[in-house]
Amino acid sequence: MTAMTHCLDRPGVVPRLSSLHVRRERLTQPLLASPARVRLLCAPAGSGKSALFAECLLQAPPTCTVHWLALNGLVSSPEEFSRAVAQALGLVVDSEAQLLACLARWQTPTWLFLDDYCRVPAPQLDALLDRLLTLSSPALTWWLGGRRRPHCNWPRLLLNDDLYESAGPELAFSRGEIQQLIAQLPHSLCANACERIFQRSGGWCASVRVALQDGNGRSASELKEGRSAIMLDYLQHELFNGLAPELAEAWRVLAHLPRFNLGLCEHLFGAGEGGHWMRTLQELGCFIEPWEDSPDWLQVFAPVAQLVRDEAWEAGRSWHRRACQWFVAEQDWQAAFEQALLADENEMAISLLQHFGFEHLFQQHNVVLLLRLYEQQGADLLLCSAQLVGLITAALLFAGRFEEAGLCIEHMARFAPQPCAAQQRELVARWQAQQGWLLHLQGWMAPARGHFLEALVDLPASAWPARLLCLSGLTQQALLRGELDVAQALNREALCLARAQGALLFEGLLELDHAQLLEQRGAPHRAESLLSGIHQLLCQHARFATPLLGRIALRRGRLALCQGQEARASEFFESGLEACLRSHDKRVLYGYLGLAHVAANQGDFAQAFLHLRDAERMMQRRQIPDTVYRGVLLHVSSHFWLQQGRPQLAHEALTRVLRHYHGPQARQAPPATLELIPRLEYLLVVTQVYLHQASRPLEQLNAQLLRARQCGMLGLETVLQLSVAQVAWLLGQPVEARAALQTAQALVERCNLRQALAELQRSLPSLFVAPPPQAATPQPTPACGRDNPLSQREIEVLSLIAQGNSNLQIAEQLFISLHTVKTHARRINGKLAVERRTQAVAKAKALGFFA
Structure with missing residues (x-):
């Protein structure tokens, strides 16, 4: 039931609005502006229907009479309902016919709110409501809210422009509205609280309200458990108590499934009965909604389903086993694999992996599932085929667990020799492709390159996924060496092969390499356009490519940041970070780094270093080798220390980290940070200038500048040109500094690289102050015109x-x-x-x- 309060300026009572209520004009304005006689809100419990109606009521025109009838979801007879409506309108009638006659003659502009209409099927009551809506005067506007859509002649009302309807998803809180709610709290929340609350609640009003409760003095785990307990208790009262036991059990089963349709329900609950139960639960407003806009598949609203899944469920294994059987019969291998794992049928799950390829790693949370299965079963059971070795190796490499990936690759020897020479060569080539990627990610460029090239010679056309991975590895190595033309040719070859095979997920992976190439060429806007296009394709044609979409979001965040679009960059980093955390992607590092850069841009270095600390902690928790993240973290830390005026700390860190990238045992930079080494080198020169330890710094920077120019690395050239201006200014050479700055500004305009220029402006504002005017001196005029x-x-x-x-x-x-x-x-x-x-x-x- 809804708490009520007396309305100060109108007769009767209205729902009491929360102290944290925010006006939602995006919902109220269309409702208030609609000329329709019937305005229907149909949504599950806790969707904010009553609060929205109350907000509209308070904005009713002064000439309009308003009446509120709280029905509390109860079943009533047609006679009782007629009396309640008549009493609300101040009528004295003895029968339904008299009520209909009065409503037909109604002349005073009036709004009648019927809040929380009957929640269970009531054909006679719905028929009466239909007559009331159809025959009443246009002067009477009906505001009808409930969890169930009554069986009325809605098509007729719709065709006569007499119906305005809003459903559950439209009533959810947006991120902006959640942020407004947070701003009203008496205490502060963490920086990304809004995004976390939205992700956990899906905007469901009841869940958002609970999430905003004061958590002072309680740990995060206690708070989460408390909120879950509150929400489960809410569901018990508002949902389960109103369902028959068999419907409640069926709903619980459906909540544990990622999706369901009529056929699966019939298989689980019995022919005829299963479909009937599914439709009944839909009609009762039990949080059942379309799955991915599919016309056939349904799902339980994800935040509600997650609450139920977090609870222990002893009967769950048998239901998951039955669901697995149905998905196997339908050849839906992905869903069958997930259900087999939930049923603890690990051998069945392993047998289903024969239908998986490398592209499945970039779908849903398969990496997490594969790693969990690997940890539970061990190599003896899992590594029973070369295909499984490749799949698990790829998952381990994706997660950054290189040592375990190396041990996994060794199991390829189990399957040699093969029956014929061609198959043996293919087995060795597959081993070389995997070993090449392991070495590549560990930073050993030369041996990795050798493996890639040799594998390409012996891999048959049927092994095109392995060929694509070798070409991608070679592309990244060419980019690391600054050979952009070579990288472009390799990337183009790989993209042509992926498109010829119709492999959209591979195409998306290769377009990430292409975007890095464009970024190095100084075309971040083209890279953003490219990634935006592939993002749309993946969303349309490759559902649940969450890991790949996470990587794309992180790269788009970097591109937005380079172009000075901080708000846009922050959104990309947040979404990419969330996706990478869920999929155990080692690239999660770059989500933290991106948010750190955004915080530093805003002058909040404390928050920036907190993000760096969170990044390091995450890398260590997931046992990712420090070669993946140490150099990148120290580079960003040094960058921030210089901005803070702490060059000594930066010098020590840069000197230490550069030892790993110089000398006979030098490693390559991580593939996701192509320009790490030159950026470390020029940053070291700048710190030496600040500490008065530099020896010919401008010559060093100009030598780097020449190399970048020769390679066509326009992005790096821009940053180096700004560094030349910075160093020249620090050395007391203002003329040279301003000349270099002018050249750099032209590059910034050309490439739209606002971030680097803004950082220099914050560090050396005096450099950007115009010099005092001097007497004009004759200058040689370049040849021009004729x-x-x-x-x-x-x-x-x-x-x-x-x-x-x-x-x-x-x-x-x-x-x-x-x-x-x-x-x-x-x-x-x-x-x-x-x-x-x-x-x-x-x-x-x-x-x-x-x-």
Whole structure:
């Protein structure tokens, strides 16, 4: 029942609004503006129907009479209902016919709220309601709220524009509304409390209210248990107490299933009976909703289902076993595998893995399930085929458990020799592909490259997933070496193969490599457009690609941050972090790092270092080797220390970490942080300048700048150019500093890399103060206009030629086609009367065509 209070400016009572109530105009305005005579809210318990109606009631026009009738979900006879409606409207009638006659003649503008209409099927009562709605005057507006949609002639009302309807999902709190609720609390919550509450509650009003209870003085685990207990008690009173025992048990079974349909219900509960129970539960508003917008599949609302799943359920194994049998018959291997694990039928689950491929790792939470099965059963039972070895190895590599992955790979020897030479070569090639990825992720570039190349020679066309992984590994290594043209060719070959096989998940994985390539070329906006497109494709055609979507979100967060879009970046980092945590992806590290950068941008270094500490703790908890995260964490920490004016700490950290990347036993940077080593190197130069320990720092930075320019790494070139400006300013060379800054600002505008410029501006604001005006001195005027036969675009092309760029690099940097570059080069040679590129550059410099 809803708590009621007297309305101060209107007769009667209305629901008492919570002290934390927020106005939800996105819901009330359409309701208030609708010309419909009937406004229907149909949603499960705790969806905020009464509060929404009360908010609308308080905004009724002054000329409108308002009446509130609290029905409390109870069953009543048609006669009792007629009397209640008449009494609410102040009518004295003796029969239904008199009531209908009065309503037909009604002239005073009136709103009648029927709150919490009958919750169980009542055909006679619904028929009376239908007559009341149909025959009443347009002056009387009906506001009807309940958990069950009454059996009325809704199509007729809809066709006459007399019906406005809202359902459960529309009533859920949005993230913004949850944030408004948090702002009203007398105590503060953690920085990402809004997102956590939304993820846990799905916006369900009752769950949000409980989550916002004061948790001072209680541990997180106690608070979670307390909230779960409250919500379970709420469900017991509001849902289970109103259901027959067999329906309550059926609902509990359905809550433990990821999805269900008519066929599965018939299999579980009996032919005829199962379908009837499913439809009855739907009609009663028992939190049953469409699954992924499917016309056939249903699910129990996820936050409610999770509450039930967290409780012990002794009968669960038998139900999961029966569900597994049905999914096997339907050849739904994913769902059958999950149900087999829930039924503790591990041998059945292992047998179902024969239907899994590498792409299944990027679906749902399969990595977590595979690792759990591996830990429970051990190698003797699980590693019974080469295919299973590859699957478990890939899961271990994905989670960053490299030592266990190495031991797993060794089990490939169990399956040698193969019956024929071709099969033996394929087995060895598969071993090389796995070993190559292990070495690649551990930072050993040369042996990993050798394994990849040799595996590609012997892998047959049927082993295209392994070929794709080898090509992806080689692409990442080319990017790490700064060989962008090689990386692009490898990535293109891999993408063509993935598309030819219709492997959308692989395509998404390869597009991440492509996005890193575009980022290095200084085109973050193109990389973002690419990832946005593949994200939409995955959402439409590859449901539950949660791990891959998590990685894409993290990369999009980095791109948004580079372009100065902090709010957008924070959203991507939050969602990517959540997805990677659920799937045990080692890339979760970059979610924490991204949030740390956002906090540092806002000047909150305490929060930034908390994110770094959380990242390190997570890596250690999941036993991920420190080679994956140590260098990256120290780089970001040093970056923050420099911004705080603590160069000594940064110098010590950078000196220590660079030892791992230099020398005969040097390792490559982690594949997700391609430019880590050059960024560590230039950051060390800056710290040495601050500490007055630098030896020819500008020469060192210019040497790095030249390498980046030769490789076409425009993003790195921009950052290095800003570093040259910073170091020159610190060395007391303002003219050189401002010249370097001007060049860097042009690169920033061209590539839209706002983050690096903003960081320098915060660190050295004096560099950006305009110098005092000086007397003008005559300057040599470059050849232009009639003296310069080259167009502005041709000068740009020639400038890039002078910097040592290839035609393909020029095309990428200027965002034009390769054919257009060649056309410009041919015209330049013709206008300057030369035959070679080098001659064109020399003549243009001699004539002063370069400003």
